Amino acid sequence: MAERRDDLTLMELLARRDAAALDALYLRHSSLVFALCLRILRSHAEAEEVLQEVFWELWRSSGRYAAERGSARVYLVQLARSRSLDRLRLRRRREALLADAGGPALVASELGGDARLPNALAAAVSGEEKLQVQAALCELSESERQAVTLSFFDGLSHAEIAAQLGQPLGTVKTRIRRALLRLRTLLAARSGGAR
Amino acid sequence: MTCEERRDLVFLLAAEELDGAERDELRAHLSEGCPRCLGALAESQAIVARLAADLEPVTPPERVRNALASRVALESRIADPASHSVSARRGWARTALAAGLAAVLAAGATALAVRARVERAEREARTRSAGLNVIGSPYMRAIELSGPALEFQGHGHLYWDYHDGGCYLRATGLRAPGPGKVYVLWFTDADGQPLRAGVLEVSRDGEAQLLTEMPRTIDVTGQVAVTAEVDGDTMKPSSDAVLHGELQSF
Numbered sequence: 001m002a003e004r005r006d007d008l009t010l011m012e013l014l015a016r017r018d019a020a021a022l023d024a025l026y027l028r029h030s031s032l033v034f035a036l037c038l039r040i041l042r043s044h045a046e047a048e049e050v051l052q053e054v055f056w057e058l059w060r061s062s063g064r065y066a067a068e069r070g071s072a073r074v075y076l077v078q079l080a081r082s083r084s085l086d087r088l089r090l091r092r093r094r095e096a097l098l099a100d101a102g103g104p105a106l107v108a109s110e111l112g113g114d115a116r117l118p119n120a121l122a123a124a125v126s127g128e129e130k131l132q133v134q135a136a137l138c139e140l141s142e143s144e145r146q147a148v149t150l151s152f153f154d155g156l157s158h159a160e161i162a163a164q165l166g167q168p169l170g171t172v173k174t175r176i177r178r179a180l181l182r183l184r185t186l187l188a189a190r191s192g193g194a195r
Numbered sequence: 196m197t198c199e200e201r202r203d204l205v206f207l208l209a210a211e212e213l214d215g216a217e218r219d220e221l222r223a224h225l226s227e228g229c230p231r232c233l234g235a236l237a238e239s240q241a242i243v244a245r246l247a248a249d250l251e252p253v254t255p256p257e258r259v260r261n262a263l264a265s266r267v268a269l270e271s272r273i274a275d276p277a278s279h280s281v282s283a284r285r286g287w288a289r290t291a292l293a294a295g296l297a298a299v300l301a302a303g304a305t306a307l308a309v310r311a312r313v314e315r316a317e318r319e320a321r322t323r324s325a326g327l328n329v330i331g332s333p334y335m336r337a338i339e340l341s342g343p344a345l346e347f348q349g350h351g352h353l354y355w356d357y358h359d360g361g362c363y364l365r366a367t368g369l370r371a372p373g374p375g376k377v378y379v380l381w382f383t384d385a386d387g388q389p390l391r392a393g394v395l396e397v398s399r400d401g402e403a404q405l406l407t408e409m410p411r412t413i414d415v416t417g418q419v420a421v422t423a424e425v426d427g428d429t430m431k432p433s434s435d436a437v438l439h440g441e442l443q444s445f
Binding site: 017019022023026027030031032034035036038039047048051052055056059071073074077078081082085129130132133134137151152153176177180181183184187188 | 203210241242243244246247249258260
């Protein structure tokens with residue numbers, strides 16, 4: 001709750017075009033946003049671009065931010081996931097075009113290496129929540145966990161997941177929905193009800 | 196369908212797992228401002244965001260933070276140049292004084308000259324505004340430009356939206372290009388040959404800007420340069436660069 005309150009203060013300052021507030025929000029949330037971008041994009045260069053894009057968008061739209069819509073972290077994670085998926089789709093379209101043209105495949109993963117240094121503050125803040133999410137994921141069946149991981153964290157489309165798992169598209173779609181709805185129930189219960 | 200029945204769909208919408216008619220119907224309902232479903236959406240978005248907590252945080256390179264700070268500072272300077280630096284304010288004061296004196300001295304001047312000044316100011320404002328769109332693009336790349344020698348104190352950036360090809364150059368500290376000369380922006384193609392990209396507009400205080408399109412045949416690891424030319428339409432640079440940068444430097 002303290003984080004949420006602090007974020008609200010920072011967002012109010014941001015709405016008044018306070019660049020220091022943007023920097024503070026960046027220091028607080030960039031490691032989580034970057035981790036999500038990296039997980040989906042598997043490319044350091046692209047993840048860095050999306051990270052900057054997400055905070056730039058936060059800066060540009062700060063005057064329109066409505067606190068009742070959720071915390072800054074919720075907003076940033078949503079934006080990061082959405083922009084990363086957009087970027088991933090764009091990359092796949094380009095790869096498809098290149099493949100059609102018989103050109104070389106684009107550079108694949110650049111993930112790993114020295115940039116995987118956890119931010120101590122962010123790790124501490126999210127530690128308890130991380131355990132809750134992991135526990136909730138463990139309560140899913142193996143097939144549900146696999147499907148939701150491929151969809152949510154890896155950004156694969158339903159068709160891609162179906163192809164990868166060798167399952168019918170309808171089955172995959174149903175499984176992901178069921179798994180997500182179970183996660184909702186489990187996470188809401190673990191945090192003492194919905195916020 | 197009742198709001199209670201929509202509850203699951205709202206969560207799937209937050210998780211971006213809803214498509215087609217279901218998504219359109221729900222969005223239409225939300226756009227009507229249903230407080231219960233909007234509340235459920237906010238609650239769902241919070242839960243979806245919590246899923247990201249499963250990830251191990253990764254500290255991004257410091258250059259991302261620096262680039263963001265530069266972008267914010269630049270936006271502020273461009274959007275409101277008068278309020279962000281003492282020198283800029285002095286510049287404004289000088290301009291205002293000069294404008295006042297000019298008004299007295301040029302009492303008999305033609306309306307045409309005044310109109311030309313107004314049009315120039317409007318054109319510069321439009322370029323600045325369009326430049327902000329380039330800078331604000333998620334596909335923007337900033338290439339640093341600097342003078343090659345101490346005698347050239349110019350400095351600037353070329354902002355390139357590599358998605359739609361728009362380019363915005365902004366530089367400061369440039370000396371007047373000389374009588375009858377203009378500053379021209381150049382790129383290089385894959386063979387190292389120059390590609391003319393446009394003529395810079397230079398204000399009296401040495402600020403220059405140009406909004407243009409990136410030539411399609413550029414070498415993406417090639418050079419960027421600004422030279423002073425007698426002929427603004429020339430296709431080949433004839434003097435040393437007053438500003439220089441490398442596209443691969445971003």
